Amino acid sequence: MNDDGTVNRAALPAIFNPEDLNALEAALDIKDRFGGTVTVITMGLPAAVTTLKDALYRGADEAILVTDARCAASDTLATSYILSCAVRQLKYDIVLCGRQAIDGDTAQVGPQLAEKLGVPQITYVEKPVEIKGRTITVQRSAGNGWQKVKAQLPVLLTVTGEANVPRVAAAKKMMKYKAAMTPAGIEQTLKAENAAAAPDEIKSLAAHKAGELEKKGVLIKQWDLDFLKADLTWCGRNGSPTKVHRIQSVVLASKETKSVEPTDDGLAGMIHELLEDKIIA
Amino acid sequence: MIDVNRQGEVWVFAEQHGGLLEDTPIELMSKGRHLADILGVGLGAVLLGDNVKGLATKLIHYGADKVYLAEHPLLEHYQANSYAKVFYDLIHKYKPQIAIYGATAVGRDLGPRIASATKAGLTADCTDLQIGDHKTTDGQMHKNLLFQIRPAFGGNIIATIINYDRWPQMATVREGVMAMPTPNTARKGQIITEKVQLSPQELPIEILEEHTRAKKVDLKAARIIVAGGAGLGSKENFRLIWDLANCLGGAPAATRAAIDLGFIDHDHQVGQTGTTVRPSLYIAVGISGAIQHQSGMSQSQKIVAINNDPQAPIFDVAHYKIVGDLNEVVPRMIKAIKEKGFKETSSAESK
Numbered sequence: 001m002n003d004d005g006t007v008n009r010a011a012l013p014a015i016f017n018p019e020d021l022n023a024l025e026a027a028l029d030i031k032d033r034f035g036g037t038v039t040v041i042t043m044g045l046p047a048a049v050t051t052l053k054d055a056l057y058r059g060a061d062e063a064i065l066v067t068d069a070r071c072a073a074s075d076t077l078a079t080s081y082i083l084s085c086a087v088r089q090l091k092y093d094i095v096l097c098g099r100q101a102i103d104g105d106t107a108q109v110g111p112q113l114a115e116k117l118g119v120p121q122i123t124y125v126e127k128p129v130e131i132k133g134r135t136i137t138v139q140r141s142a143g144n145g146w147q148k149v150k151a152q153l154p155v156l157l158t159v160t161g162e163a164n165v166p167r168v169a170a171a172k173k174m175m176k177y178k179a180a181m182t183p184a185g186i187e188q189t190l191k192a193e194n195a196a197a198a199p200d201e202i203k204s205l206a207a208h209k210a211g212e213l214e215k216k217g218v219l220i221k222q223w224d225l226d227f228l229k230a231d232l233t234w235c236g237r238n239g240s241p242t243k244v245h246r247i248q249s250v251v252l253a254s255k256e257t258k259s260v261e262p263t264d265d266g267l268a269g270m271i272h273e274l275l276e277d278k279i280i281a
Numbered sequence: 282m283i284d285v286n287r288q289g290e291v292w293v294f295a296e297q298h299g300g301l302l303e304d305t306p307i308e309l310m311s312k313g314r315h316l317a318d319i320l321g322v323g324l325g326a327v328l329l330g331d332n333v334k335g336l337a338t339k340l341i342h343y344g345a346d347k348v349y350l351a352e353h354p355l356l357e358h359y360q361a362n363s364y365a366k367v368f369y370d371l372i373h374k375y376k377p378q379i380a381i382y383g384a385t386a387v388g389r390d391l392g393p394r395i396a397s398a399t400k401a402g403l404t405a406d407c408t409d410l411q412i413g414d415h416k417t418t419d420g421q422m423h424k425n426l427l428f429q430i431r432p433a434f435g436g437n438i439i440a441t442i443i444n445y446d447r448w449p450q451m452a453t454v455r456e457g458v459m460a461m462p463t464p465n466t467a468r469k470g471q472i473i474t475e476k477v478q479l480s481p482q483e484l485p486i487e488i489l490e491e492h493t494r495a496k497k498v499d500l501k502a503a504r505i506i507v508a509g510g511a512g513l514g515s516k517e518n519f520r521l522i523w524d525l526a527n528c529l530g531g532a533p534a535a536t537r538a539a540i541d542l543g544f545i546d547h548d549h550q551v552g553q554t555g556t557t558v559r560p561s562l563y564i565a566v567g568i569s570g571a572i573q574h575q576s577g578m579s580q581s582q583k584i585v586a587i588n589n590d591p592q593a594p595i596f597d598v599a600h601y602k603i604v605g606d607l608n609e610v611v612p613r614m615i616k617a618i619k620e621k622g623f624k625e626t627s628s629a630e631s632k
Contacts, residue, residue, distance in 0.1 A: 001438075004418075005440065075402065076393065076396075076403070076405075077396060077397060077400065077401075077402065077403075080397060103433075104405070104433070105405065105406060105553075105554075106393075106405035106406070107389050107393070107405065108389075108392070108393035108396070108403060108405055109393075110393075111361065111390060111391075111392075111393035111394045111397070112393045112394070112396065112397035113397075114361075114394070115365070115393075115394045115397035115398055116397055120361070120362060120485035120486055121361050121390070121394065122486065123361075123386075123389075123390045124386065124390075137489070141386065142386050142387075142491070143385055143386030143387065144386075144493055144494060144495075144496065145491065145492050145493035145494045146491075146492055146494065147488055147489075147490065147491050147492075148488075148489040148490040148491075149486050149487060149488050149489060150486070150487040150489055151485055151486050151487065152485065155485075234400075240402070241282075241400070241401055241402030241444040241446065241447035242402035242403070242404055242429075242442050242443070242444050243415075243442070243443055243444065243445070244440060244441070244442060244443075245413075245415050245426075245428060245441040245442065245443040246440075246441040247433075247438050247439070247440050247441075248438060248439045248440075248441075249438055249439075256600070257596060257597075257599055257600060257601070257602050258600065258601050258602065259602045259603075259604070260585075260601050260602065260603045261603075262587075262603050262604065262605030262606075262609065262610045262613070263613070264613055264616070264617065266603075267603075267610070267613050267614050267617045268617040268620065268621075270585070270601050270603075270617075271614070271617045271618055271621055272621070274562065274583065275621060277583070279561050279562045279582065279583045280505060280529060280561070280562055
């Protein structure tokens, strides 16, 4: 935890959020059945490259890392703004998100991203979708039931864990994308390998290597807020209306606990008390 | 986004389906009333739909001072775009300082869309709301803010979230965590009818079919709940939970772990991602007591916990602590109950 109550992401392993895997699977399924290409975007620390590579191993066509120190401490509103800037760089028909993250559980970024992009949202998708022309038909969970709904593309979908079973990494893809890197990753590796080299030399080596990877189609794009022309008013801590007032470790209200012997007498005594107290009748 | 405005009301989104109010907004009325009283402002209920005027009086009975009524044929069925637009327009017109939504399927779909449009903050899945003061690191004092309290990061911490500069302060609140108020039919309030302008373009989704899935069990209404955890070991052994529930006329429930293991249907889940319950009696069997589970049951009137690990965290919230093998304790308990003259009921049936 950082001093301001936000999470120190650097101290946490970067994982593929479970329902984002379902969103990726839904995208790959759409590609398999209706065509198109699948681009994966994540906003995070450079370590998130591992997650992007995992997506490539499973079948994504392209991966983009949005990373910038000024993204730090973004709440859901700032995150959705930054992601909307990234999505706007691309041509898209369908934006898919996992319903929610397993850390925050907020389920807010999907609908907020849809609003920022000005597209309709269909949340809680629970079955593979159907597409005919520009029309998408989706079954979604609606709390105490389900709905089948129809909309015109473009749309944003949030996908639940029930929607599908994510495919695993394909050996062929792993071979292909094993070397996939971001430009910054390349530079870092070169620096580590050639500690004595001049910065200029590293730069030109890195540019060359990046060109090679790009030719092979295994360069992971890396975008920062300048590239996205993001308005910094809406990014990171400044762009986050929610602030942490206080974080408390959970201290459970300690109640008066009576120990009951696991014997016939002990249990009969407890049942008697519960009856007396009219807890059971 | 609206400016900080101390005279702004407290608003509750009065979610309705087919002309019936959901439980959660009614639960929120009591909390909203409490917050509004502390702040010395009015409580408004925002009621959207078609032909739902009849619900306005009900909302007043539950504590609303004003009901903002927006009726339109295109509002008959909930859609994020149309509902968010109408709600957003109301926020800009009346500038409430607080807006709260149930963390229902609809509330969690609508709230973020409104938050994004207003560029205001929204805290998801709160378990409590309070009013309090916040001092920023540079010494600025912000008085009477909405404390949006929720478990975070697996529930090991409780976070209190605030927003002091971009209002309204908004939160979704978990179902069942606030007590249901009793209606006061003598209460008087004001119904403000809003003119709604919507075009079909604002309804980009066409609902082709709609089905309700009847819940297999109504845990919220159960007076007695017998819950089992992964400690039961197998679906066959989970039979013990059904048996104990049957002999008490209670409802069987489970932790997420037990449900993931396939011991019982998801509808029976108690905890952070399941149902929050507050029965008279909660019997936790073979449940270690992860905080996610505790957050859904710790407000039960009496808690009995059975576990073979004396250090299990579930004992921290239990009134009766029974350390022992559940395979022996549960049958003994059933025997003790039957000896007290309980008749077996068939209200709960195993599938």
